[in-house]
Amino acid sequence: MSDDAAPPPEASPDRTLHQRILSDIETRIVSGDWPPGYRLPFEVDLARQYGCARMTVNKVMTQLAKAGLVERRRKSGTFVAQPRAQAAILEIHDISREVEQTGLPYSYAIVAHAQHRATAAERARLDLDGSARVLAVTALHRAGPAPFCLEERLINLAAVPEAAQADFSTTAPGRWLVERVPWSAAEHRIHAASADASTAARLAVQPGTACLVVERRTWHNGGPITHATFTYPGERHSLVASFTPAGGG
Amino acid sequence: MSDDAAPPPEASPDRTLHQRILSDIETRIVSGDWPPGYRLPFEVDLARQYGCARMTVNKVMTQLAKAGLVERRRKSGTFVAQPRAQAAILEIHDISREVEQTGLPYSYAIVAHAQHRATAAERARLDLDGSARVLAVTALHRAGPAPFCLEERLINLAAVPEAAQADFSTTAPGRWLVERVPWSAAEHRIHAASADASTAARLAVQPGTACLVVERRTWHNGGPITHATFTYPGERHSLVASFTPAGGG
DNA sequence: GCAATTATTATGTATATACATGATGGCAGA
DNA sequence: TCTGCCATCATGTATATACATAATAATTGC
Numbered sequence: 001m002s003d004d005a006a007p008p009p010e011a012s013p014d015r016t017l018h019q020r021i022l023s024d025i026e027t028r029i030v031s032g033d034w035p036p037g038y039r040l041p042f043e044v045d046l047a048r049q050y051g052c053a054r055m056t057v058n059k060v061m062t063q064l065a066k067a068g069l070v071e072r073r074r075k076s077g078t079f080v081a082q083p084r085a086q087a088a089i090l091e092i093h094d095i096s097r098e099v100e101q102t103g104l105p106y107s108y109a110i111v112a113h114a115q116h117r118a119t120a121a122e123r124a125r126l127d128l129d130g131s132a133r134v135l136a137v138t139a140l141h142r143a144g145p146a147p148f149c150l151e152e153r154l155i156n157l158a159a160v161p162e163a164a165q166a167d168f169s170t171t172a173p174g175r176w177l178v179e180r181v182p183w184s185a186a187e188h189r190i191h192a193a194s195a196d197a198s199t200a201a202r203l204a205v206q207p208g209t210a211c212l213v214v215e216r217r218t219w220h221n222g223g224p225i226t227h228a229t230f231t232y233p234g235e236r237h238s239l240v241a242s243f244t245p246a247g248g249g
Numbered sequence: 250m251s252d253d254a255a256p257p258p259e260a261s262p263d264r265t266l267h268q269r270i271l272s273d274i275e276t277r278i279v280s281g282d283w284p285p286g287y288r289l290p291f292e293v294d295l296a297r298q299y300g301c302a303r304m305t306v307n308k309v310m311t312q313l314a315k316a317g318l319v320e321r322r323r324k325s326g327t328f329v330a331q332p333r334a335q336a337a338i339l340e341i342h343d344i345s346r347e348v349e350q351t352g353l354p355y356s357y358a359i360v361a362h363a364q365h366r367a368t369a370a371e372r373a374r375l376d377l378d379g380s381a382r383v384l385a386v387t388a389l390h391r392a393g394p395a396p397f398c399l400e401e402r403l404i405n406l407a408a409v410p411e412a413a414q415a416d417f418s419t420t421a422p423g424r425w426l427v428e429r430v431p432w433s434a435a436e437h438r439i440h441a442a443s444a445d446a447s448t449a450a451r452l453a454v455q456p457g458t459a460c461l462v463v464e465r466r467t468w469h470n471g472g473p474i475t476h477a478t479f480t481y482p483g484e485r486h487s488l489v490a491s492f493t494p495a496g497g498g
Numbered sequence: 499g500c501a502a503t504t505a506t507t508a509t510g511t512a513t514a515t516a517c518a519t520g521a522t523g524g525c526a527g528a
Numbered sequence: 529t530c531t532g533c534c535a536t537c538a539t540g541t542a543t544a545t546a547c548a549t550a551a552t553a554a555t556t557g558c
Binding site: 030031032059083087088089090091092178181182183184185186187188189190191192193194208209210211212213220221232234235237238239240241242243 | 278279280281284308332336337338339340341427430431432433434435436437438439440441442443457458459460461462469470481483484485486487488489490491492
Binding site for chain 3: 016017018052053054055056059073074075076
């Protein structure tokens with residue numbers, strides 16, 4: 001544990017001072033050089049060591065604290081935080097982009113398209129009460145000739161009335177919505193499920209095949225916008241969530 | 250679209266100016282009031298409108314840009330970003346905590362525990378080359394009497410030699426590692442799989458049952474530390490990833 | 499009329515300064 | 529000895545200022 005951390009001998013190549021200090025401290029923490037609970041040097045001391053103003057160090061500390069790497073207490077100082085829940089970042093892409101990354105051509109087709117008053121099950125999925133009208137769209141996304149993903153989407157027509165007139169034969173409902181409707185919060189729920197008969201038929205797999213299911217719910221100012229269920233057949237598909245301490249800075 | 254955004258009439262209750270400006274702008278963006286591509290007022294103008302220094306506005310913009318809500322171009326100004334990949338945050342907790350949230354008592358048992366030279370498959374899982382020694386541990390986590398999750402873990406003994414002597418009968422290997430070994434990067438891979446005969450037997454489900462599988466790989470300074478496969482039986486389990494624009498600031 | 503140069507502009511980084519805030523510790527008084 | 533007040537210290541927020549940088553606009557030179 002190098003207590004009196006001197007600024008690295010090498011001159012910085014092209015990074016800003018902020019970045020250099022950030023990655024320095026981050027390195028010392030993730031390397032275990034500064035273990036959880038360790039009190040790091042005071043801001044003024046770090047500033048002197050780096051030959052910079054306290055403000056510069058302060059901004060770095062603010063960022064590290066927001067990333068959860070350190071904990072700050074007034075008068076006491078700044079401490080390396082105890083490792084808690086790992087907050088991994090899960091990048092959720094457009095399906096067409098997902099498909100194109102496999103190298104195969106992307107296509108999709110509408111399987112079903114109807115609007116009606118929401119059933120009890122649909123109200124539960126959309127987090128709605130009362131009797132609102134919804135638009136239900138089922139679409140099959142393909143990678144080359146093979147089914148890639150089945151999308152079952154529910155759109156709250158009270159929140160997005162113009163969806164009733166939308167033409168989803170050329171633009172997928174997901175893309176149509178993201179380009180048009182603002183949203184302020186989203187939640188994704190990921191689980192495994194066995195394909196039932198109709199899902200299996202549409203995805204061209206044996207009934208009972210294990211599928212990865214991603215449910216996405218989107219809100220805007222408290223009101224529900226849409227709920228989509230994406231069913232990926234088989235064991236090929238995987239989501240990737242990665243993690244790096246303070247975001248690279 | 251309110252072009253000349255005046256500062257809200259109400260006096261701020263208890264929030265800092267930084268927070269107020271941040272949430273103001275965030276609200277205007279997620280509400281669609283300022284649509285993608287819209288150029289927001291210059292920093293100096295916003296500063297005048299809020300009656301503060303440019304630095305204050307600048308810091309807010311830096312944060313919004315890092316969150317991906319705006320895009321900044323020198324000389325041109327700051328623009329509302331096109332919505333791209335949604336980076337949802339997936340909180341990965343300790344399994345004992347996951348179980349305790351269900352209200353059932355947590356317990357676990359070691360099913361297998363062996364150390365040997367890594368096989369080709371194990372080298373692939375751990376991202377190792379050459380012939381390194383590994384520790385293979387299989388543990389069953391239970392919620393009440395029922396199996397909750399099967400953990401199949403591989404530890405790189407070159408990176409963590411003290412794991413060879415560790416007693417995993419009282420502390421689960423995941424907890425043991427997190428308390429002892431620093432790591433600087435992690436990757437999670439999530440997919441669905443049908444339970445094979447031995448997995449099904451251990452999890453007390455029918456063979457072929459759809460399971461959610463989370464693979465976690467951890468590195469430290471470029472070297473692999475551990476690889477763990479968590480198999481959750483059936484359709485009950487789900488991971489939740491949530492998203493809010495700029496983290497509330 | 500077109501390319502090269504220069505000026506302007508808005509963001510980007512860093513500084514020095516000021517005062518607020520909230521623990522902590524010590525000191526005084528009963 | 530215990531309580532309450534106050535000085536101190538380290539972080540927290542904000543300011544005014546300065547100069548760097550990059551992209552656009554204007555102007556010059558040929």
